[in-house]
Amino acid sequence: MPVTPDRQVVEIEGRRLSLSHLDRVLFPATGHTKAQVLQYYARIAPAMVPHAAGRPASFVRAPEGPEGESWIAKNPPPGAPGWVRVVPVEHRRKEVAGQVVIDSTAALVAMVNLGAYEVHVPQWTAAAGPDRHDRLVLDLDPGPGTDLVVCCRVAQRLRQLLDDDGLTAHAVVSGSKGLHLYAPVHPASGRAVSGYAKELAARMMGEHPGLVVVSMTRVERRGKVLIDWSQNASAKTTAAPYTLRLRERPAVAAPVTWDEVAACRDPAELAFTPEQVLDRTEEFGDLLAPLTGDATRGYLP
Structure with missing residues (x-):
């Protein structure tokens, strides 16, 4: 996957993604950029996705990196592609909300591109x-x-x-x-x-x-x-x-x-x-x- 210039349109598993702010430094202590983080996730996906697949994901979102504002998000990030799988999950007070399922490299990269840099999952699958x-x-x-x-x-x-x-x-x-x-x-x-x-x-x-x-x-x-x-x-x-x-x-x-x-x-x-x-x-x-x-x-x- 290309790491420059600052914006790049790529195709992953037949899905087109417009990757943005690739030159943004997310980790000043090491100089790691958003492009390097995206590249890590794209390359680790074959090992990572099986452990997240089928499980409603929540994210720690921090578009500016760990030194900026961060928050826990269960809902799909704004701008998430329509093809990303979303499943209904019942929360407290019987409220039902949609959550993303990371079931492909494309879905993983799409979420990371939107600043969802940490992925958290439960110990159960949506199907079960x-x-x-x-x-x-x-x-x-x-x-x-x-x-x-x-x-x-x-x-x-x-x-x-x-x-x-x-x-x-x-x-x-x-x-x-x-x-x-x-x-x-x-x-x-x-x-x-x-x-x-x-x-x-x-x-x-x-x-x-x-x-x-x-x-x-x-x-x-x-x-x-x-x-x-x-x-x-x-x-x-x-x-x-x-x-x-x-x-x-x-x-x-x-x-x-x-x-x-x-x-x-x-x-x-x-x-x-x-x-x-x-x-x-x-x-x-x-x-x-x-x-x-x-x-x-x-x-x-």
């Missing part, structure tokens, strides 16, 4: 409905005095506990400070998945009360890792694998191997630029591919 979750997620968030290295140690034990229950864990650095653990499950209600995730987090805290916490109260989190099980609620979303994160420097929610998790001794070892993620994907393929198949899908105990 919000009460048929097909994956479990745990968000390991380090409190003050801890870091990603401690999250990795917690993740290793959680992997064992999940394996004991017949579930296969996959690790994704969040692109922020922590780590996401995913486990594919046979469809189950949001209440059942949330209940199991909460019980698992409590079990871990019982084992390591000085290391792990399940409360989001800030004072209780100092020196501990929060296991956020609440993102399994049907109304919640998680940063999609491979999405950029709007931080000072462009980071990525990137899948990592369990060997990398075990070997981590410095958070910088598992912090990846968009270019590094593209290189990793070219070398290793989609490390998270098993999450979308049935081979590792387990039943909740």
Whole structure:
């Protein structure tokens, strides 16, 4: 995909897109432009789209980049092409609104072109409905005095506990400070998945009360890792694998191997630029591919 001049008309999967403001610097700390961000998403799409496809997406929109105004948007961005798939989703008070589904490279690039730089999705698909979750997620968030290295140690034990229950864990650095653990499950209600995730987090805290916490109260989190099980609620979303994160420097929610998790001794070892993620994907393929198949899908105990 061309990266200059400042506006370019391209064709992706038979869809024509007018890409604008390509020279805009979105990340002054690194000099990354909108063109480079679009190029990243266009190239990572074959790995990213399967993890977002079918799921109603919400976005962190920041047309000027992370230093400008940003907001969470569930509705399709103004100017979204008519061919982008939109599905009805019931929200609070039974209100129904349309949300975009990222089911193609063209749809992904179209949303990014409109300033939707972060993609978040729930753990259920529109086809199955919000009460048929097909994956479990745990968000390991380090409190003050801890870091990603401690999250990795917690993740290793959680992997064992999940394996004991017949579930296969996959690790994704969040692109922020922590780590996401995913486990594919046979469809189950949001209440059942949330209940199991909460019980698992409590079990871990019982084992390591000085290391792990399940409360989001800030004072209780100092020196501990929060296991956020609440993102399994049907109304919640998680940063999609491979999405950029709007931080000072462009980071990525990137899948990592369990060997990398075990070997981590410095958070910088598992912090990846968009270019590094593209290189990793070219070398290793989609490390998270098993999450979308049935081979590792387990039943909740």
